Amino acid sequence: MIDTCGILPSTVGAAAEQLSDVAGAYVFISSQSAYADVSTRGVLETAPLKGLSSEELDRANKIDTTGYPFYAELYGGLKALCEQAAEQAMPGRVLIIRPGLIVGPYDYTDRFTYWVVRVARGGEVLAPGRPERPVQFIDARDLAEWIVAMAERQETGIYNANRPAEHLTMRNVLEECKSASNSDADFTWVSETFLREEQVMAWSDMPLWLPEEEAPQLNGFMYINCDKAMAAGLRIRPLSETVSDTLRWWRNEVGDATLKAGIDSDRETLLLNKWRLKTQDHPVGP
Numbered sequence: 001m002i003d004t005c006g007i008l009p010s011t012v013g014a015a016a017e018q019l020s021d022v023a024g025a026y027v028f029i030s031s032q033s034a035y036a037d038v039s040t041r042g043v044l045e046t047a048p049l050k051g052l053s054s055e056e057l058d059r060a061n062k063i064d065t066t067g068y069p070f071y072a073e074l075y076g077g078l079k080a081l082c083e084q085a086a087e088q089a090m091p092g093r094v095l096i097i098r099p100g101l102i103v104g105p106y107d108y109t110d111r112f113t114y115w116v117v118r119v120a121r122g123g124e125v126l127a128p129g130r131p132e133r134p135v136q137f138i139d140a141r142d143l144a145e146w147i148v149a150m151a152e153r154q155e156t157g158i159y160n161a162n163r164p165a166e167h168l169t170m171r172n173v174l175e176e177c178k179s180a181s182n183s184d185a186d187f188t189w190v191s192e193t194f195l196r197e198e199q200v201m202a203w204s205d206m207p208l209w210l211p212e213e214e215a216p217q218l219n220g221f222m223y224i225n226c227d228k229a230m231a232a233g234l235r236i237r238p239l240s241e242t243v244s245d246t247l248r249w250w251r252n253e254v255g256d257a258t259l260k261a262g263i264d265s266d267r268e269t270l271l272l273n274k275w276r277l278k279t280q281d282h283p284v285g286p
Contacts, residue, residue: 002027002151006082007075008061013085020090027095027151028086032160032224033076034098039216041165041223045098045158049080057081083158095155097147100162100224101137101208104242105249111207112137114262116246119174120181126268126275127187128195128202128209131171135208136222138162139242146234155232163236165223170208172239180243190275198271200263207261 001023006012016026032038036048052060052074060074087094103112119125143161150159171187178185192211195202202209210218226234263271 001025002029002147003086004029006086007078009057009078009081009085010061012082013089016086016089016094020093023090023093024154025093025095025151025156026086026090027097027147028083029147030079030083030096030098031076032098032100032162032221034080034083035076038218038220038224041220042225043160043220043223044225045160045228049083050077052077052081093156095150096158097143098158098160098224099138099143100221102140102143103137103246104139104141105245107140107246108260110260110262111203113246113250114207114259115173116177116180116243117250117259118262119177119185120183120247122181122183122185124272125174125185125187126263126272127170127174127189128200128206129170129189129192129212131187131189132169133212134166134222135168135170135173136162136165136224137208139237142234142236146229146232149233159229159232159234160224160226161229161234162224162226164226164230168239173208173243176239176243177247180240180247188272188275190271194275194278198274200271204261205263 001015001019003012003015003026006015006028012028019026032043034049035043036050037043056074056077060078083094083096086096101111107113138161146161174185174187192213195206195209196211196214200206202211202215210221212219
């Protein structure tokens, strides 16, 4: 059994227990958000996990789980407890996968798609933070193919599943988006301080951006160690393929829909104008 969406420990435990006599293994898709501490680079599968108080767990059990925003602050702890529930029901027969940001065609969050579509539109593009800041994500197709292969081999255990840390920077991603669309995009990199002053929200207003100075507790979130998964056969397709396929999907099947992540063009223009005035008065180094 492959459980791609379990979020409540009680339901995951019940499902695993119900299937324990007929399923060879329970494959649970968890999250790297389950880790208690991602402030340092290279988090391994053995790192401590988040927990929840009995009050928090009781609150989660009363929430309509179709509405993710309502339990977002409990997400990591719930995923960690779901892992434990599955293992308790089927000891030694559980495969736990902890991916990071999942991207590619048909992504309903638009957190990666925003950059593909925005850069394709061209013109001056507001880009957040340091150009050389590493980013980490995985194409959903790479993840799915590997999970199926792992299940076929009846593998168990715990695996981080992501693109290897430090292989990509934010500049790489935006330049690849520009190349794939052959656009005239021109990137204006603005500082974290400016974004904070203008109340630009990391990850939602500016997808893929996590503040390095303001949120040191997240400094390792884009540096999760995935050596174990790579050694077990996880293969990562070229970034150019992920970007091109995402752009093709958007153009052919989505079109003019409003993106669910990122800032709109009016606010982007306003921020770029403010940044230009600010840097003219107080020049910013490269």
